Amino acid sequence: MSETASTARAPVALLPSLAPLLREWLPRRRWFAGKGRPVTGFTLVSATELLPVDSAGPGLLHLLVRVRQSGLAGTDRESPAHHGDPGDCYQLLLGVHETLPPHLAHALVGHVADGPLAGRAVYEGLSDPRLAALLLERLRTPGAIGPLRFHRTVRIPEGLAPRVLDAEQSNTSLVYGDAYILKIFRRIHTGANPDLELPLALSRAGCARVPAPVAWYEAGAGQADGSTLGVLQPYLQGSQDGWQLALDALADGRDFAAEAHALGRATAEVHTALAATLPTVTLETRQAQELAAAMSRRLDAAAQAVPVLQPYVPGLRTAFEAVAVLAEKGTTWRAQRVHGDLHLGQALRTPGGEWAVIDFEGEPTKPLAERRRPQPPVRDVAGILRSFDYAARSCRPANPQWAERCREAYCTGYAEGSGRDPRAEEALLRAYETDKAVYEVLYEARHRPDWLPVPMAAVQRLAAPHTDLPAP
Known part of the structure; x- marks a missing residue:
């Protein structure tokens, strides 16, 4: 991603005015990867007004911000930073309002003291249904807004009410009208995200096991340093995740081998x-x-x-x-x-x-x-x-025999579906x-x-x- 800014607001003054607020707010986010290391500074990668912020009503500011932190990373998979690392880049969608409505008080980032947004309340924009709906509208109408590029493969209905899911931690997901789910990547890497790349490839291959992307947006699209920012896919309403199904089976004393076999296939x-x-x-x-x-x-x-x-x-x-x-x-x-x-x-x-x-x-x-x-x-x-194994040992008493039956059934199903026994x-x-x-x-x-x-x-x-x- 190129280190450029594009915004109707003065980009030089924007980030310094937000920095004191972000320094406190970002480390408390579930999706912030650098917990435990002090934030030492920020670099603005890009800033785009998806909805103008110069009116009394809400505005929506899209930011890509690189966060610098002190301290060495650990040797585990959770802390990849090292000496000379420019810092992780995060995607922020900030609402801007003169007076934050009471029902959005929980989303407050803070009040800006100076700079181009002085006196305004800044908040998590995805918590505001009006701003979350605007993001879907951008995906419905492909094209460019500053450094951002919006794409779609099918027509998307209008007027779908948004709601934020609470389950994820490394990203943020919104469901629109129980028809689509938009995953917004928080920690941004240069290049195509596999969560767009692989489902698109599977869709081309005719694989119905994976919901096909219907829209997405990127930063720097068409360039060598383009980055995937979000992917919209069909929402599988009424589906149940395998982890909860496994726990329910264990709690009820039911075998799960048939389900494991089908999952292997x-x-x-x-x-x-x-x-x-x-x-x-x-x-x-x-x-x-x-x-x-x-x-x-x-x-x-x-x-x-x-x-x-x-x-x-x-x-x-x-x-x-x-x-x-x-x-x-x-x-x-x-x-x-x-x-x-x-x-x-x-x-x-x-x-x-x-x-x-x-x-x-x-x-x-x-x-x-x-x-x-x-x-x-x-x-x-x-x-x-x-x-x-995790499911079987998380119940009391542990049931390793249940896990072993599931493991064998899964591998058998996989072998039948692929012709290759793992x-x-x-x-x-x-x-x-x-x-x-x-x-x-x-x-x-x-x-x-x-x-x-x-x-x-x-x-x-x-x-x-x-x-x-x-x-x-």
Whole structure:
């Protein structure tokens, strides 16, 4: 993204006047990635008035702001900053009003003391139904507004009432009239976001498992540094996410193997369509060894941060070493575009009983180039297998046999849907499961210590000797 500004307001004075407010408000947002590190400054990337802010009524200001923070990043996946990092770029949609109505008091960012917006109230614009509706209107009429470009593939009805969803943390989503859902990316990376790129590709391939984008908007579209800002897709009203369905089944003492089998087939359909429409590659010796080495480094870093993990490091490391040994002996693996962050919460069962897969953004905290890199499909499989395990161990008493039945049924369904059984790539599947479990230990230790026994149970299982793997 180019560091330019486009606004009817004086761009030089705009950000300094907002900086004191943003310094307090941004770190409290659920989607702000730099928690725990002080904000030291801001850089204005672009500023665009989607609705003029020079009247008594509400205006809507679209900002891309780069946030500089002090302190070194950790070694985990959540803190990618480092020395020389220009800072994360965030998308803000700020309402501007002379007097904020009482029903929007909860959305207040603050009152501007000086600069071009002096005396105005600034607030989270997406909380204002009038401004949220305006954003849909922009998507209904494709074209350019300053550095922003709006696109659509179908006609979109007008007058759809908006509401903000509370469930997400790394982005913000609005539902319009129970017909469409608009995901607004908060942390912005240079390049096409996979949550637009992959569903578009799947739509071209005729894959009905993923809602096809009907509109989107970008910054710097058509340029090498263009960035996806938001994607509008059909809203699957009445759908239930796989995580809650699994928990309900556990609570009722019901088996979930049939649902797991169907989800395996759905995952296979998505992977097959992605491989058919986007390039695939082969992971040979060097790439596979680099993959194993990266997993091993993450294990070392996690064990240093979470001492309870340390006794299991030797056993866990054998999973990564087994992949490196196979690569050295000439084993190769197919890699393609995948979901990248697949778990039961990313799968929806529609009212018709079919599984749909959503949220192709990948791990939002990882660099975009890494998320767009072809990877072995078993990475997604490992994510779902860990999700079954999480569900089974989150209930009381834990039910690992339930999880094992789900895991087997899912892999069987996947094999039937793709012609490739993920269990045939046992070493690579175990390595990805181990890597995921290590990440889960780190996450739970930092954010939900009461949940730490859940991934630690997997660590104990995965660290046990596996005689069917190649010896390092």
